[in-house]
Amino acid sequence: xxxxxxxxLKPGQSTELLKELHILTREGRINQxxxxxxxxxxxxxxxxxxxxxxxxxxPSGPTLADHGAGKSYLGFLLYDLYFRPRGTGxxxxxxxxxxxxxxxxxxxxxxxxxxxxxxHLSAADAAGSSELPERIDVVTALHACDTATDDAIAxxxxxxxxxxxxxxxxxxxxxxxxxxTKALALxxxxxxxxxxxxxxxxxxxxxxxxxxRCLYLEAMGYQVTVTELVGWExxxxxxxxxxxxxxxxxxxxxxxxxxxLAEFGLQALEAERFPGLPQSAV
Numbered sequence: 001x002x003x004x005x006x007x008x009l010k011p012g013q014s015t016e017l018l019k020e021l022h023i024l025t026r027e028g029r030i031n032q033x034x035x036x037x038x039x040x041x042x043x044x045x046x047x048x049x050x051x052x053x054x055x056x057x058x059p060s061g062p063t064l065a066d067h068g069a070g071k072s073y074l075g076f077l078l079y080d081l082y083f084r085p086r087g088t089g090x091x092x093x094x095x096x097x098x099x100x101x102x103x104x105x106x107x108x109x110x111x112x113x114x115x116x117x118x119x120h121l122s123a124a125d126a127a128g129s130s131e132l133p134e135r136i137d138v139v140t141a142l143h144a145c146d147t148a149t150d151d152a153i154a155x156x157x158x159x160x161x162x163x164x165x166x167x168x169x170x171x172x173x174x175x176x177x178x179x180x181t182k183a184l185a186l187x188x189x190x191x192x193x194x195x196x197x198x199x200x201x202x203x204x205x206x207x208x209x210x211x212x213r214c215l216y217l218e219a220m221g222y223q224v225t226v227t228e229l230v231g232w233e234x235x236x237x238x239x240x241x242x243x244x245x246x247x248x249x250x251x252x253x254x255x256x257x258x259x260x261l262a263e264f265g266l267q268a269l270e271a272e273r274f275p276g277l278p279q280s281a282v
Contacts, residue, residue: 022144175205
């Protein structure tokens with residue numbers, strides 16, 4: 001069990017769960033890929049734990065929806081370390097691949113994790129699903145690809161989430177829009193040199209996507225912090241967006257978002273991606 005001990009597990013953490021998730025072998029050993037995965041998820045847990053502790057007390061405990069759950073590493077770890085010891089709260093894992101949903105359901109039943117539900121839904125469909133409560137306290141999306149992160153944000157807004165924890169991945173939509181308008185942009189502004197080359201288009205699109213998301217969250221009444229999840233040597237998809245609900249929407253953030261859309265020729269995205277923006281000041 002030397003490898004398991006070297007992982008510096010938290011008190012009470014289940015090594016049986018780590019074996020079921022194939023992070024540890026039956027002998028308690030771990031390979032380098034699993035070590036990186038566990039490091040990412042454990043580090044993200046530390047951010048989420050702080051948010052959960054800040055939530056108002058409630059008899060039923062906190063609710064958390066994990067979008068793009070995959071094999072539900074994050075959900076199971078959260079349940080094992082936070083929800084299980086407290087005996088309250090519920091985690092909803094939302095995933096589009098039916099085989100992963102069934103596998104997670106079976107594992108939760110085997111481990112006695114009764115307050116976990118796994119739903120075969122997209123993030124977009126989950127917002128209107130009767131299988132979820134009207135309000136969700138915390139929304140997470142770890143490496144949700146492309147517009148799935150936007151769908152998770154829309155879900156969080158509809159569910160009046162107190163907190164959102166997002167690690168975006170593979171943003172392609174804005175880059176595609178930049179490519180479509182590249183010829184016009186090159187003639188209009190020297191800023192378009194930032195995305196003249198295909199590699200720069202992809203990276204610029206990714207960066208701009210997350211900037212727009214942060215402004216949207218601020219415009220919709222969230223305080224936003226952006227930081228790194230782990231060291232870049234562990235993952236290239238490393239941007240962590242933390243959003244806490246406040247009582248105040250920021251009209252200035254909405255105005256800056258619209259200005260950026262106009263500057264980059266992306267006005268068509270507003271209706272689909274940012275439908276809740278406050279109206280422009282007359």
